[in-house]
Amino acid sequence: MxxxxxxxxxxxxxxxxxxxxxxxxxxxxxxxxxxxxxxxxxxxxxxxxxxxxxxxxxxxxxxxxxxxxxxxxxxxxxxADRSLLPRPLPCPDPPRLLYVCVSLKSYPIVATDGIRPTFYPRVISTPDADLARQWGKRRDNNPVNLVIQTALAVEKGLRFDRLGENIFLSDAIPPGCFTGPPLPKETVTEKKEKKVDAIDQYIRQSQAGSFFLTPPSHAPPSKFSRKDKDASWKQNKKRLRRDKKQFWPDDEKG
The missing domain is CATH 1.10.10.970 (RNA 2'-phosphotransferase, Tpt1/KptA family, N-terminal domain)
Known part of the structure; x- marks a missing residue:
């Protein structure tokens, strides 16, 4: 060809x-x-x-x-020829379930704030779960599949428009109108804690082999009291005098 x-x-x-x-x-x-x-x-x-x-x-x-x-x-x-191009039309009775995929990274935020438009002016959903996953892979290799409960959304005043056979458009999907898998165990708070731990670890490593001029406040108390130190000093002084008499007797005579 x-x-x-x-x-x-x-x-x-x-x-x-x-x-x-x-x-x-x-x-x-x-x-x-x-x-x-x-x-x-x-x-x-x-x-x-x-x-x-x-x-x-x-x-x-x-x-x-x-x-x-x-x-x-x-x-x-x-x-060039758009005479047969379908246009969005109001759909007061959408399918009971619609599917949409979001990226794994954005899922914790979506679960809290709801589904909002990203690359298009409106949220794109479809009654075909396989199609939703296929389209979701354009953004993320492992997208999160969400199921929209259209009856709950309509009760909250949301409107759906239909484009052709496979696409339904909405301005947003609030929390409580869709379901998804459990949230990842690692939350944003845990990530922040990990960063703090990493900083602490760096500080400890940078201080390895160094010493402080001022002893830490939690240092254990000395084993000997001041009274014990004075007594020990006097005993050492007496011993030195005895040693002097023993090894330098001539000095005593002079």
Whole structure:
């Protein structure tokens, strides 16, 4: 297959993804139909036979084709024909359960503050748990899968919009409206304590082999009292006198 034919096939697939079924690939076009090229490439790289696609392949489309089916604008891409592009529509009766994945690092915060938009203006969820995990791996190799209880969310006044068949959009999901696995044992507080312990360890190591001029306040009391020291000094003085008489008798005579 020549190079031009390969570009045509890639452009045709891109037009389908961006102009007909973006929800099938976890993509949410903006009001003008654009998607970030980086997000588009992440979706394409999940497809068998297209994992080699890079930004250069996207920029090559308008250079190789006379009437390209996609349009690029700096770091964005969209389908040239958007007549069949699905638009978000209100969904008053969403599926009972929706799934969304978050990164393992952000999960403790999400569990406390709720699910909030990150890379898109709204939270993206899907009724397919496998799709949610696949899309979540674009951010984290081991994402945390959360289950949204839509009935609880609707009771709290949340609104869901449906995009195509696979995507449901919401402004946020508050705590209590979703479930997830137990939080990791290592919390933020424990991490801070570990840092403090590391600092203490460094101080101890840096002081190894050194000594203090002032003895520590918790030093044990001396074994001998002052009275014992005075008595010992007097005994030593008497002994020195006896030794002097024994070894230098001439001095006594003189």
């Amino acid at each position: 020549n190079r031009r034919k390969q570009v045509e096939q890639f452009a045709k697939m891109a037009a389908y993804m961006l102009g007909r079924r973006p929800d099938e690939f976890g993509l949410v076009p903006d009001d003008s139909g654009y998607v970030a090229i980086k997000e588009f490439i992440k979706a394409v790289s999940e497809l068998e036979g297209w994992r080699h696609i890079r930004v250069s392949h996207v920029t090559e489309i308008p250079l190789m084709l006379d009437r390209p089916p996609v349009e690029t604008d700096n770091e964005r891409i969209r389908a």
